[in-house]
Amino acid sequence: xxxxxxxxxxxxxxxxxxxxxxxxxxxxxxxxxxxxxxxxxxxxxxxxxxxxxxxxxxxxxxxxxxxxxxxxxxxxxxxxxxxxxxxxxxxxxxxxxxxxxxxxxxxxxxxxxxxxxxxxxxxxxxxxxxxxxxxx
Amino acid sequence: xxxxxxxxxxxxxxxxxxxxxxxxxxxxxxxxxxxxxxxxxxxxxxxxxxxxxxxxxxxxxxxxxxxxxxxxxxxxxxxxxxxxxxxxxxxxxxxxxxxxxxxxxxxxxxxxxxxxxxxxxxxxxxxxxxxxxxxxxxxxxxxxxxxxxxxxxxxxxxxxxxxxxxxxxxxxxxxxxxxxxxxxxxxxxxxxxxxxxxxxxxxxxxxxxxxxxxxxxxxxxxxxxxxxxxxxxxxxxxxxxxxxxxxxxxxxxxxxxxxxxxxxxxxxxxxxxxxxxxxxxxxxxxxxxxxxxxxxxxxxxxxxxxxxxxxxxxxxxxxxxxxxxxxxxxxxxxxxxxxxxxxxxxxxxxxxxxxxxxxxxxxxxxxxxxxxxxxxxxxxxx
Numbered sequence: 108x109x110x111x112x113x114x115x116x117x118x119x120x121x122x123x124x125x126x127x128x129x130x131x132x133x134x135x136x137x138x139x140x141x142x143x144x145x146x147x148x149x150x151x152x153x154x155x156x157x158x159x160x161x162x163x164x165x166x167x168x169x170x171x172x173x174x175x176x177x178x179x180x181x182x183x184x185x186x187x188x189x190x191x192x193x194x195x196x197x198x199x200x201x202x203x204x205x206x207x208x209x210x211x212x213x214x215x216x217x218x219x220x221x222x223x224x225x226x227x228x229x230x231x232x233x234x235x236x237x238x239x240x241x242x243x
Numbered sequence: 244x245x246x247x248x249x250x251x252x253x254x255x256x257x258x259x260x261x262x263x264x265x266x267x268x269x270x271x272x273x274x275x276x277x278x279x280x281x282x283x284x285x286x287x288x289x290x291x292x293x294x295x296x297x298x299x300x301x302x303x304x305x306x307x308x309x310x311x312x313x314x315x316x317x318x319x320x321x322x323x324x325x326x327x328x329x330x331x332x333x334x335x336x337x338x339x340x341x342x343x344x345x346x347x348x349x350x351x352x353x354x355x356x357x358x359x360x361x362x363x364x365x366x367x368x369x370x371x372x373x374x375x376x377x378x379x380x381x382x383x384x385x386x387x388x389x390x391x392x393x394x395x396x397x398x399x400x401x402x403x404x405x406x407x408x409x410x411x412x413x414x415x416x417x418x419x420x421x422x423x424x425x426x427x428x429x430x431x432x433x434x435x436x437x438x439x440x441x442x443x444x445x446x447x448x449x450x451x452x453x454x455x456x457x458x459x460x461x462x463x464x465x466x467x468x469x470x471x472x473x474x475x476x477x478x479x480x481x482x483x484x485x486x487x488x489x490x491x492x493x494x495x496x497x498x499x500x501x502x503x504x505x506x507x508x509x510x511x512x513x514x515x516x517x518x519x520x521x522x523x524x525x526x527x528x529x530x531x532x533x534x535x536x537x538x539x540x541x542x543x544x545x546x547x548x549x550x551x552x553x554x555x556x557x558x559x560x561x562x563x564x565x566x567x568x569x570x571x572x573x574x575x576x577x578x579x580x581x582x583x584x585x586x587x588x589x590x591x592x593x594x595x596x597x598x599x600x601x602x603x604x605x606x607x608x609x610x611x612x613x614x615x616x617x618x619x620x621x622x623x624x625x
Binding site for chain 2: 113117121124140141142148167168169170171172173174175176177178179180182185187189197198199200201212223224233235237
């Protein structure tokens with residue numbers, strides 16, 4: 108069960124990305140990423156700065172998950188999506204506040220902070236980004 | 244560099260081995276392989292495994308398995324590369340021989356998966372091969388990534404869900420006569436459409452099941468063996484982004500393309516030199532993309548090959564003559580060694596029930612994670 112239990116520091120150090128969508132941008136080729144990396148995955152440059160990513164985007168691809176890992180049973184079936192943010196940055200996220208059957212390619216979504224996983228009765232409750240259909 | 248030969252193989256059937264632990268499975272396969280090679284002096288043991296630290300709470304497998312084999316003192320280590328652990332361990336083992344560090348290596352792949360009796364726990368374990376912090380943390384599983392690849396493939400090439408049945412149907416047909424297979428029965432297309440979704444549109448029958456198993460081979464610098472020898476004539480390996488969201492294309496596996504190219508070029512071979520293929524059908528759509536990346540068909544056309552007689556054992560392009568991951572079974576870290584052991588039996592005319600007649604050369608593809616670490620071997624008759 109080692110991979111299931113979430114430790115406090117492990118989640119804590121990811122908080123800038125998971126709470127606030129802080130990512131990285133390559134100062135040489137402009138590529139944006141989440142999380143920030145030391146090396147740009149596109150051009151190999153080591154000049155990567157921290158940037159705040161936009162909260163809005165659209166669904167590129169999605170799936171309704173029926174067979175969850177331990178710790179995610181409560182939300183099942185839930186939707187996992189590849190989301191492309193307004194500036195072109197891509198990430199993987201769970202969708203929320205939506206009927207899974209109404210999700211479609213191209214759907215406009217926005218980031219919200221939600222409970223993502225609970226590690227048993229005494230473990231850490233982790234919050235992070237999820238995406239919901241854009242409120243118009 | 245020195246040549247490397249496979250000179251003996253031993254397998255356990257893939258399945259639910261409730262009475263056997265990781266030690267027992269590894270020892271059984273290893274003893275069979277060493278006996279088949281007339282018990283050469285083993286200079287090194289290389290263990291392939293992906294999940295023992297998680298499922299069994301056991302690491303240090305190199306020492307553990309040499310201990311239980313009664314081979315204390317023999318150098319031994321474990322190699323991990325998710326679902327490609329077996330093939331990556333073979334690269335390591337062959338390297339020991341090529342470099343002169345060892346003359347005979349016992350390569351044993353083992354995985355014990357059924358000790359997790361709840362699917363949620365198995366899913367968690369299998370999803371350690373995707374990126375934990377930015378995929379699995381959000382509830383993504385390895386299956387869910389395959390599912391998104393599948394939906395993308397369907398949209399891009401205008402393919403219906405029903406069409407993917409061709410992959411498990413082929414694998415089950417080939418496994419139905421394999422004595423070591425987990426699922427020795429044929430599959431009807433209707434059963435495929437009735438099978439439940441794991442992550443839509445990926446169905447239960449698109450993916451391998453959970454299974455235990457071990458396979459072992461003896462690699463040697465010398466082709467002298469009572470059971471015959473098969474040459475490891477080439478290899479190629481390549482990596483890709485672990486996360487699907489970091490990739491430029493959702494429907495391509497560039498690491499497969501690169502690993503196959505490297506393996507063929509290194510031995511100056513063409514696809515037309517290959518008698519049969521072992522692909523890593525960790526899902527139906529993954530199998531199709533691999534076939535396309537290898538260059539066996541155009542993009543979007545692999546289903547036609549899988550559906551045809553050409554992909555059968557007696558066809559022009561046999562694919563997974565032993566049943567593949569779907570039906571032979573996929574004991575994760577052991578699968579790459581199963582491929583090598585089965586191919587050894589094929590190329591020495593000892594593949595009981597699954598023989599591809601007259602096969603001279605085989606290409607073996609193993610893909611860890613979502614094809615983020617891909618290893619290819621070419622084996623040939625001596």
